[in-house]
Amino acid sequence: MSSIEREIGHDEYDPVGTLALIGLYFLLLVVLWTFTYFVEFLGGDLTVVGTLL
Amino acid sequence: MNVHTYEKVWLGAAMVLIVFFIASVTYGAIGAGVAMVDDSEETIDPDTLGEDDRFGDPRVEQVGDDEYEVYAVARTFVFQPDPIEVPEDSTVTFYITSGDVIHSFSVVGTNANVMVIPGEVATMTVEVDEPGEYGIVCNEYCGPGHHDMEGLLVVQPEDEFELEDDE
Numbered sequence: 001m002s003s004i005e006r007e008i009g010h011d012e013y014d015p016v017g018t019l020a021l022i023g024l025y026f027l028l029l030v031v032l033w034t035f036t037y038f039v040e041f042l043g044g045d046l047t048v049v050g051t052l053l
Numbered sequence: 054m055n056v057h058t059y060e061k062v063w064l065g066a067a068m069v070l071i072v073f074f075i076a077s078v079t080y081g082a083i084g085a086g087v088a089m090v091d092d093s094e095e096t097i098d099p100d101t102l103g104e105d106d107r108f109g110d111p112r113v114e115q116v117g118d119d120e121y122e123v124y125a126v127a128r129t130f131v132f133q134p135d136p137i138e139v140p141e142d143s144t145v146t147f148y149i150t151s152g153d154v155i156h157s158f159s160v161v162g163t164n165a166n167v168m169v170i171p172g173e174v175a176t177m178t179v180e181v182d183e184p185g186e187y188g189i190v191c192n193e194y195c196g197p198g199h200h201d202m203e204g205l206l207v208v209q210p211e212d213e214f215e216l217e218d219d220e
Contacts, residue, residue, distance in 0.1 A: 022063065046163035
């Protein structure tokens with residue numbers, strides 16, 4: 001068992017790499033949703049608009 | 054409770070993302086006017102389609118400026134009429150019924166996709182913009198020739214379009 005080398009407080013824990021990675025995933029999610037919904041789903045031709053009845 | 058700053062950021066961002074998802078779907082339904090397929094048509098006798106005013110002669114009909122109606126029949130294993138020809142920049146209402154079993158009418162690569170049930174008239178209105186060709190397929194298994202069941206929807210340039218009756 002190794003002894004505690006350094007003790008840090010709650011907010012001193014600073015996982016920047018994890019934050020960057022999750023930020024990247026988040027950005028990807030937003031971009032892909034925007035593309036799928038606005039470009040592929042709404043942008044495609046033959047827009048169904050319901051009935052004329 | 055002690056919540057880490059990064060966790061607060063993540064929670065906030067996730068909330069914003071959910072609002073963005075819901076907002077974009079709401080926009081699609083209200084702002085962009087995308088609608089669901091309707092089911093308000095009356096029923097019809099699939100055995101006497103030949104004598105029906107609309108489906109006796111499957112066709113494309115002009116009902117107004119840039120407004121067309123398509124009366125289509127799906128049977129094992131064809132779509133009638135084939136090809137369906139409509140002009141660009143028009144509003145097209147499809148009335149589709151089946152003469153035998155359950156089929157579907159799916160315009161490939163678009164949101165125009167409806168189940169076709171014998172005795173029911175599937176109705177959907179679409180807006181057609183650019184000229185082009187779309188395949189139509191049946192995506193309800195309807196028998197041994199199901200995989201060969203296909204039709205064609207041709208969107209023609211305005212100056213090339215003419216109804217079959219006018220020829």
